[in-house]
Amino acid sequence: MELYAEHGFEQTTVAEIAGRAGLTERTFFRHFSDKREVLFSGADSLEQLLIAALADAPRSIAPIEAVAAALDAVGARLDERREFARRRQAIIAANPELQERELIKLASLAAALADTLRRRGVKDPAASLTAEAGIAVFKVAFERWVAESNKQNLPFLVRDSLDELKAVTSS
C-alpha cells in the first residue's frame, strides 16, 4: 500500500513490492493471485462476517431488515479502521483496474447475501433483489462515509441510505 500510494498502482511493479518485503517476485504470486489482490485480501473475512450476521438475524423481521442488520455489522467493523479504509479507497479510486476488482468483490457479497436469503426461505427474484438492494445501499453509504464532509459513522449512514432507498422506491 505504501508503494501504491507513493507512485500509483500502475507505476508500481511487482518486483518493487517483493523487494520492499525482502522476497522475490515469485513468492509474491504465491501469496496473492495477482497484483490487485493485495488490496482485497481482507474481503473474505468481511464476507464471512456479513453472512454470519445475516444468518444470525431473527427470522421474524423482514428480509431487507435482516440484510440491513448484517450490513450494520460490516459497517461497524470498517468504522474501526476508518483511516486505513480511506487510504485504501483513495488508491482504488485512482485506478480503474482496482475499481473492477472492488466491484466483483461487491458482487460476490451480493451473491452470498442472496444465497443466505434463499436458505432462509426467501424466493427468487426477491432474494436477488433484496441482496442487490442491500449492496447498493452499502455502496452509497460507503461513498458518503469516505467523502466525510460530515463525520457520521458508517452504520448510521447505512441506515440512513436504506431509509432513502425506501423513500425513493415507494412511488
Add this chain to the structure above:
Amino acid sequence: MELYAEHGFEQTTVAEIAGRAGLTERTFFRHFSDKREVLFSGADSLEQLLIAALADAPRSIAPIEAVAAALDAVGARLDERREFARRRQAIIAANPELQERELIKLASLAAALADTLRRRGVKDPAASLTAEAGIAVFKVAFERWVAESNKQNLPFLVRDSLDELKAVTSS
C-alpha cells in the same frame, strides 16, 4: 466472439484474433484498448440510449419511474438481439475478468443515470440510490431474461423486477 466461444476467452490469444481478421496484433490494440474490450464496445451506444431516454422522460413522474422508462428503452433494444446477447453472456459468465469488465460498465451506467437525475433536480443521496436501484433491477431482470426458462421479454422483466424491488423495500 467465435474464438472466445470455441476455445474460451483465456485460451484465445490476441494474435489468433488478429490473424482471423487478417490483421496484425498491433492493429488489434489500435481498435480495442485491451483484449476484453472487444465484447464491450457496444456499451457506449447503450449508455447514450439510456441517458437520452432518461432525459426525455416527463418531469411529472417520480425519478424511479423515469429510470424505469429509460431501462425499458435499453431493454427493448437488447430484446431485438436476443440470441446475440445470450451468446455473448455465456462467454462472459465463463470468465471472471470479463465479469469485472461488465460490472464496471454497469457502474458507469449507474453513474450516468445519477448524473442525469441530478441535472433533473434530484438531490443526493436520492439520485445515487435511485440510479443504483435501477441498475440492480436491470441486473436481476437481465439474469432472468438470459436464464429463459420462461420466454418473457426484457422490458417486461424489468418492470416486474422493479415491482418486486418495491415490494421488498416496503417494510
Add this chain to the structure above:
DNA sequence: ATAGTGATGACAGGAGCTGACGTTCCTCGG
C-alpha cells in the same frame, strides 16, 4: 534420525500491452 511438509529461490517462457518509426492508401485543395 528420517521422512514429509511448507515456504522460498532460481530460471525459463508465454502473453498482454506500449512506444517508436516507416509505409501505404485515401482524400482534398490547388
Add this chain to the structure above:
DNA sequence: CCGAGGAACGTCAGCTCCTGTCATCACTAT
C-alpha cells in the same frame, strides 16, 4: 493532375504480469 496531409496498418523492440518447474532450506512429527 499533383502534392500535402492524415488515417490505417505493419514491423520491431521492450517491459511487465503471470505461470510452470525444479531445487533448496527449515521445521515437525514419528
